[in-house]
Amino acid sequence: MKLAALLLPEITDTPAQIEAQYPSRNLGNKQYVTRFAPSPTGFIHIGGLFAALVCERFAHRSGGIFYLRIEDTDKKREVEGGIAEIVNALAQFGILFDEGATQDGQEVGAYGRYKQSERVNIYQTYAKQLIEKGLAYPCFCTEEQLNDIRQKQEALKLTPGYYGEWAAHRTLALAEIEQFLNDGKPFVLRLKAPENTDKKFEYNDSIRGKVEIVENTQDIVLLKSDGVPTYHFAHAIDDHLMRTTHVIRGDEWLSSLPIHLQLFAFLGFTPPQYAHISPIMKMDGSSKRKLSKRKDPEAAVQYYHEQGYPKQAVIEYLLTLANSNYEDWRRDNKQTAHTDFPFSLQKMSVSGALFDLAKLTDISKNLIAEMDADTVYQNTLQWAEQYDQKLYDVLVKHEAYTKQILAIGRGVQKPRKDISKWADVAHYLSYFYDELFDGQYEFPTHLEKQSMQKMLEQYSVMYDELDDNTGWFDKVKALSESIGFVDMKTYKKDPTAYPGHVGDVSTVIRVAVTGRQNTPDLHTIMQTLRQQKVLERLQLAVSALK
């Protein structure tokens, strides 16, 4: 009693008073409360987005609450404007919070404050109670003393840490403590953990199923020397008061689960249900490792924004990682919003999945293929405004023309899938504008330059934009025949008998006009380009072949 007053003299509230401010939520027992609890660094990792998505889906599927809590108990991690960045980034992906911190620095909801730095009084109130109960004590050990203890433990091959008989200040007499305090020595508040138990127990994790854990014996720090709580302590108090029903977080937390369960027990709280998500991995050489924010640009959510992946594509991909039956569901429910998917924690994988850019690309291509020209135009415009000024200028200048181009092969039963991200569009469109056409040609290597030249020269004389599709192709065929090239079927029967096939001729024309071997329908492209431009391009290519 005296010790508690000595250590935390400013605390006058009682836990009971605080409890009264955080009543049970008015929700059914099948409506869940989850939270996303980042540090305000402003940086969102793809794993963070994944976790946020899982939490959000889980809560909202149940008709529950999803809130944002800012874990800013470490000032070193704070970045100016970080909270706004986090809120904005998630909002772009359609992940919206029901309560918590908001981007303008305000907060909504009745269970605040939602920034831990503004809750120090609350943590200390519970800390004081733990001291009174003899479950917490001050530790004045310096960093050197702590290192010293660790070294001795290592020499003896013992588990390192502050616990049991190694916890030097665990048994300090009141007078000694008073002396330290009078000397102005800083202290941390430590938990008085049980000693020497090797009690094991089973915990049923919502994702991983049964896990075996050992009771915590470490006298972990509850309050740092500046009076601010550590993650563990703040977590127990906040998730209790804010009535979180499910704590869904990365599996790097699995090993501190014993501490958290113990804290809930010591504080007399009912613990939430835990679910630990396996990390998203990346191939590094021949081994897997967790995506790293330092080494891997694709770890940052910002990367997908810069590359111009549609947000929905990223969400769809993440959902397939989360619940592997999502893909099947999506196939059967093409028009339905992803929020209608019956998301399940149990279906989440227990081993870390490799991030598969090829799969994301596929999902994204399919998504974009279904959009109409106008939508593609608008999205690209928005993206280019921020990331590709040159493209932006062109898009603005040639709006109608661009939409005409984007409409090629779009809106039909089997649309093309050329674009996987907005950053692809510049390349996709480039040959339609002189400003962007780069004059690089991918001519086939198996044909003589001279013969290609000849083809193009002959074709220049024949081409007429008034030809319809059939007329256009008849000319290509006529040209082929005149130089001994045959139709595809004939050619395939005996490839050695002919110099080439009609496809070769089309390819040469295609490359001359567009620079590339792979483009949408050539006839439509040439009509879009108009006669004069086509002839110009053919001329240009002939010169390039010389």
Add this chain to the structure above:
RNA sequence: GGCCCAUUGGUCAAGCGGUUAAGACACCGCCCUUUCACGGCGAUUACAGGGGUUCGAAUCCCCUAUGGGUCACCA
């Protein structure tokens, strides 16, 4: 190193004691096609290894190997 977790094709993964071991992406081949795509069809490829338990094991148990995580006054 201690503790915890994981391990089905190149990748994501179904599977929860009896299956010809799904499906998707990627790759390859064929077909369709006036070219490029799209699409269709098909092929290759997997239960980490070893012991048990069982009539029967990818599924349960043990050991080994490999990978991951964690051991702060960071979250």
